Amino acid sequence: MLKAKYANGLPGPRAVDIPAIVLDELKVSITYMKAWYAREAAIIKTRGSDECGYKLLAVYLHLLKKGNPGTIYRLEYTGGGVAPKQFKYLFFAIGACIAGIKHMRKVVLVDGTVIKNKFKGVLIAASMQDANFQVFPIAFAMVDAENDLAWTWFFRQLSMIVPNSKDLVLVSDRHKSIYIGVHNVYPQAFHGACAVHIVRNVRAKFHGEGISNLMGKAARAFNFGDFDDSFKEIALRNKKCAAYLDAIPREH
Known part of the structure; x- marks a missing residue:
C-alpha cells in the first residue's frame, strides 16, 4: 500500500503519519514501530537501499561523464584488494x-x-556569479566531515577547474579547516569571510537593537570613513560584539 507513496522521488509520509493512513484505508491499527519498518521496506523496494546506492556510484559517475562531455569527477575509497x-x-x-x-x-x-x-557526512558546494547576479554552481563534493584533510582535498580538486591566481577571490565562512585548505592550495588568491555568516553569528551571539544591521552595513562599506562610522556605533551599543569583530582581520 505504501510503495506508490515513495515512488518517483516523492518524499512520502513520515512514519508517525502512517498509522493514521493505515487506519483510514485498511481499518487496522498498527504500532509506530510497525509503521517505521513498513516505511523503510517501502523505500528500499522503490528506491533501493543506501548501501546499494553507494555501490552504484562509480557506474553513475561514468554514465554522467559519458552523457555530459567535459565532466570531471574523482571518487576515492579506502580498502581494495582483500579488504x-x-x-x-x-x-x-x-x-x-x-x-x-x-x-x-x-x-x-x-x-x-x-x-x-543514514551514513552522515558533509556536502560541499562551490558556486560563482554571472554578470546578471545569478548563482552559477560549478562543483560539488561529499566528504566525511569538515576537517583539514577533507577541505584541502576538495580545494585540490577544485584547482583543476579554477586555478590559483592573484585575481581570484574565495569567500567562505570562518571555519578553520577552510582557511588551512585555502592556504595550502590557493596561496595567491584573496580569501574573504562571508558577511552573511558573520551577521548571523552576531545576531545569535549578541542581542541588541540593530547591531546585526550595522555589522552588514560595515561589511559593505566602500571606504574607511563609512566603515569606521558603522563600527564605532557597534562599539557604543555592545562592546563585546565590537571585541568579537575586532578579532577578525579587517581584510576579511
Whole structure:
C-alpha cells in the first residue's frame, strides 16, 4: 500500500503519519514501530537501499561523464584488494558548468552542509556569479566531515577547474579547516569571510537593537570613513560584539 507513496522521488509520509493512513484505508491499527519498518521496506523496494546506492556510484559517475562531455569527477575509497572498498570522498563538476566558468566573475563561494541520511557526512558546494547576479554552481563534493584533510582535498580538486591566481577571490565562512585548505592550495588568491555568516553569528551571539544591521552595513562599506562610522556605533551599543569583530582581520 505504501510503495506508490515513495515512488518517483516523492518524499512520502513520515512514519508517525502512517498509522493514521493505515487506519483510514485498511481499518487496522498498527504500532509506530510497525509503521517505521513498513516505511523503510517501502523505500528500499522503490528506491533501493543506501548501501546499494553507494555501490552504484562509480557506474553513475561514468554514465554522467559519458552523457555530459567535459565532466570531471574523482571518487576515492579506502580498502581494495582483500579488504572491502569503502566510500571516502567524491568530487564532481559537470561539463556545462566547467565551460561556463570563463564567463563568471572571478569570485568563488564555498560552503558545506551536514548530510542527515543514514551514513552522515558533509556536502560541499562551490558556486560563482554571472554578470546578471545569478548563482552559477560549478562543483560539488561529499566528504566525511569538515576537517583539514577533507577541505584541502576538495580545494585540490577544485584547482583543476579554477586555478590559483592573484585575481581570484574565495569567500567562505570562518571555519578553520577552510582557511588551512585555502592556504595550502590557493596561496595567491584573496580569501574573504562571508558577511552573511558573520551577521548571523552576531545576531545569535549578541542581542541588541540593530547591531546585526550595522555589522552588514560595515561589511559593505566602500571606504574607511563609512566603515569606521558603522563600527564605532557597534562599539557604543555592545562592546563585546565590537571585541568579537575586532578579532577578525579587517581584510576579511
